[in-house]
Amino acid sequence: VPGVLGAIAWVFLLSPKIGLVNRWAMETFGLAQPLINLYTFPGMIVTQAFHGYPIVFLAMTAALKSMDTSLEEASLMSGASHWTSFRRVTLRLMRPAILSIMLIMFIRGIELFEVPAIVGLPAGIEVFTTKIYLAIREIPASYGKASTMAVILVLISLAGAALYRRATARAERFATVTGKGYRPAVIDLGRWKYLHMALCLLFFAVVVVLPLAVLVWSSLLPFYRPPSAEALRQLTLKNYGFVLSLPAAGRAIQNSLLLALGTPTIVMSLAAVLAWITVKSRLPGRALVDQLTFLPVAYPGIVVGISLIWVYLVLPLPFSIYGTVWILLVAYITKFIPWGQRFTSAVMIQIHREIEEASETSGATWGQTFRRILLPLIMPGFVAGWIFLAIISLRELSTSILLYAHGSEVVSILVFDLWESGQYPHVAALGVLVVAVLLVLAVIAYRVGGRLAVIN
Secondary structure, three states: OOHHHHHHHHHHHHOOOOOHHHHHHHHHHOOOOOOOOOOOHHHHHHHHHHHHHHHHHHHHHHHHHOOOOHHHHHHHHOOOOHHHHHHHHHHHHOHHHHHHHHHHHHHHHHOOOHHHHHHHHHHOOOOHHHHHHHHHHOOOOOHHHHHHHHHHHHHHHHHHHHHHHHHHHOHHHHOOOOOOOOOOOOOOOOOHHHHHHHHHHHHHHHHHHHHHHHHHHHHOOOOOOOOOHHHHHOOOOHHHHHHHHOHHHHHHHHHHHHHHHHHHHHHHHHHHHHHHHHHHOOOOOHHHHHHHHHHHHHOOHHHHHHHHHHHHHHOOOOOOOOOOHHHHHHHHHHHHHHHHHHHHHHHHOOOOHHHHHHHHHOOOOHHHHHHHHHHHHOHHHHHHHHHHHHHHHHHOOOOOOOOOOOOOOOHHHHHHHHHHOOOHHHHHHHHHHHHHHHHHHHHHHHHHHHHOOOOO
16 A cells, blocks of 8 residues: 555544544544544654554564574473563564664655655644655745755665664674574464454454555545445445546556556666676675665655756756656666665575586676576566566655656656545545555565565
């Protein structure tokens, strides 16, 4: 679910004025004030936490799956309880992974735009990303003020990225060595398993099902209102027809598809070569190439946008792509190249040097070796990375918000513009369509990744 749609769904649920939960509580219990006010700083934090938890969950799951359970078993055999083993063995081995995930989420939090724009701005709560956005939207645009805030934002983000690199570089100190296959140990929860299952289902219902359900409900009404018998009689599909008939919708879909196809293709092709340079080659400066490739991780999307404004609008270049879909393509490639490089590097590092040497001994050139041997071998990571980048290209907003113009809109921009103009049912209808497309891509990515053994 794109961040902008997740934030909008929670506004539909917890807004003091139109929130379904608040209106139900006030009518049911006779409350004079809303039960929950989403338009607060804690509301922003919780909204983003609900949206970002899958990243933490998947990363922690991968780390736990790669851990040798013999250490935990040895602790249990020594008389330690499961809780003691968890505290003294598992958590200590997981320390680098936990620290790395915390730093990644810190970087993502710094660059956050969707939640502060949807939840924070109505309450007068501003962060760096929204202040940069507002500075550029001033008439005339305050490029100097926006650039100053962008530099401060990048410095903070770079500090987090540097700490992340340091944490991952020291991870070998906590590595376990094993050459045999194993699977994570299963702990019998006894009668507590039903409580844990109920809590998991409750969490899933509240965090996943409820926001999606309120989007679907809102998309079927002529105007937003809580569920009732009268509301059921007004259900309609006209919002979907209206959204699809918008001239901007056709342009947005076309531009989004172009970016969803072009961005991953270019990024993964560049990433494959960069991965070979940093992992396989003996070229001088390959460590510097790896560090430079990683740098865009620390660049918030809105900072990438303002940087390209300076390059293509302010500087006197003989050509300009500002206001076209091509500047969005350049921005996406800049922003996502670290992700592509990580996908290909993870697979490239598993290919032994002897395979290349055998090809070279047989008289093949580097290009032939790369095209006929290395590229087929890294194809699992290439395909998984391509699908992943296609998904995040379709949902990207912060990188696009300062760069688009009439004719170069993308779907995420159209969602944001409809929301800004107060067309809530139309926003919900477009959001349901976007989520449906992304869900199909996610299922394909999972199945392809499972077949090619890259999901874990």
